[in-house]
Amino acid sequence: AQKVTQAQTEISVVEKEDVTLDCVYETRDTTYYLFWYKQPPSGELVFLIRRNSFDEQNEISGRYSWNFQKSTSSFNFTITASQVVDSAVYFCALSEPQGAQKLVFGQGTRLTINP
Amino acid sequence: DAGVIQSPRHEVTEMGQEVTLRCKPISGHNSLFWYRQTMMRGLELLIYFNNNVPIDDSGMPEDRFSAKMPNASFSTLKIQPSEPRDSAVYFCASSLRVGYGRSGNTIYFGEGSWLTVV
Numbered sequence: 737a738q739k740v741t742q743a744q745t746e747i748s749v750v751e752k753e754d755v756t757l758d759c760v761y762e763t764r765d766t767t768y769y770l771f772w773y774k775q776p777p778s779g780e781l782v783f784l785i786r787r788n789s790f791d792e793q794n795e796i797s798g799r800y801s802w803n804f805q806k807s808t809s810s811f812n813f814t815i816t817a818s819q820v821v822d823s824a825v826y827f828c829a830l831s832e833p834q835g836a837q838k839l840v841f842g843q844g845t846r847l848t849i850n851p
Numbered sequence: 852d853a854g855v856i857q858s859p860r861h862e863v864t865e866m867g868q869e870v871t872l873r874c875k876p877i878s879g880h881n882s883l884f885w886y887r888q889t890m891m892r893g894l895e896l897l898i899y900f901n902n903n904v905p906i907d908d909s910g911m912p913e914d915r916f917s918a919k920m921p922n923a924s925f926s927t928l929k930i931q932p933s934e935p936r937d938s939a940v941y942f943c944a945s946s947l948r949v950g951y952g953r954s955g956n957t958i959y960f961g962e963g964s965w966l967t968v969v
Contacts, residue, residue, distance in 0.1 A: 741953040773960070781942060781960035814898060827894065831958075838884065838907070 738763045740830050742842035749818055750850050757813045757845045759828030765789075770804065770811045771829040771839065781827070787811060818849045855878070855961035857943050865965045869931040872964045873926055876945030884944040884958065885928050894942075900926065903914055903946060932969045940965050 749755050772784040780844065784797060787804050790799040795802045799816045815822050823847045829839040852891040856875040864870055876883050889900040898908040900920045909928070915934070920926040930937055940963045 771958075779940065779961075779965070780962040781944075783957055783959055786957050838896050838899055839886075839894075843893050 738765075738768075738830050738832065740839045740840055740842035742826075742828055742845050743819050745843070746846045746848070748848040748850060751820055752817050754814060754816050755818050755847065755849075757815075757826050757828075757847065759811045759813065759842060761789075761809050761811065761830045763802045763827070763830060765832055771831065772802065772811075772813050773827045773829065775825040775844070776823070784813075784826075801845075804807060810818045815835065815847075820849050820851055823849045855943055855959055856947050857920045857961035859964060859965050861965045861967075863969065864933055866968055867932045868968075869877075869929065870933045870937075870966060870968075872928040872941050872943075872966070874926045874928070874961060876923030876926070876943070877947075877959060878924070880945035880959075881923070882948045882956070882958075883920060883926050884946075885926070886942040886944060886960075888940040888942060888963070889896065889938075890897055896937045897928070897941075928964075933966075936969045938967050 741760045745760055747755060766816055768789045770787045774782045774784055785802055791837045792804050802816045825844045827844045828842045831839050855877055858873045884899040886899055887897055888892050888894045897910045898904055898918045903920045903923055914969045916930055918928045928941060932959050942960050942963045944960040946958040948956050
């Protein structure tokens with residue numbers, strides 16, 4: 737069975753600090769996809785990134801970066817120079833390659849950036 | 852391009868009433884998902900459709916819940932009769948699934964329908 741664990745329930749930092757959100761996953765599939773979504777206080781789920789299991793290159797998008805390590809089954813998300821607008825709940829998710837790629841979500845990490 | 856559109860955004864209803872949530876997926880997408888978010892259970896998949904056909908409804912909690920997709924641009928999730936424990940945020944999502952295997956697709960979510968049953 738697939739499982740996603742986000743051990744950090746809540747993180748609170750001061751603006752401009754760097755912060756890393758952890759994500760550990762379990763799957764028996766050799767091909768799979770990993771996602772991060774952001775849920776701001778307004779409630780919508782915003783897609784941030786999708787990573788294929790056969791591509792272990794790290795990715796950077798502005799202040800956001802993702803570190804994918806297959807050896808440790810982790811897909812961590814780092815925000816550099818955090819801003820108040822980054823405050824949200826962040827979800828890591830895993831999907832299977834077959835079928836309709838339904839997502840299995842972690843429990844989410846609530847990130848609060850204090851001014 | 853318009854994203855996934857859900858209605859209503861907020862609904863408050865009395866126990867026993869019928870509730871219908873509506874979803875318009877992104878044009879051209881062929882997979883549609885209904886998720887529910889609660890504090891206790893987090894985000895869980897209720898049902899998903901591929902090419903308007905229900906593929907897996909194992910997440911539907913009980914017979915009070917039903918979902919339909921009469922065409923590629925519209926889906927409904929109905930709860931009849933509603934109960935207070937159905938209070939949650941219901942998300943509709945869609946994706947374009949192309950083939951099998953390595954062709955993973957991004958799943959885009961609507962803004963959610965916030966349901967309160969009193």
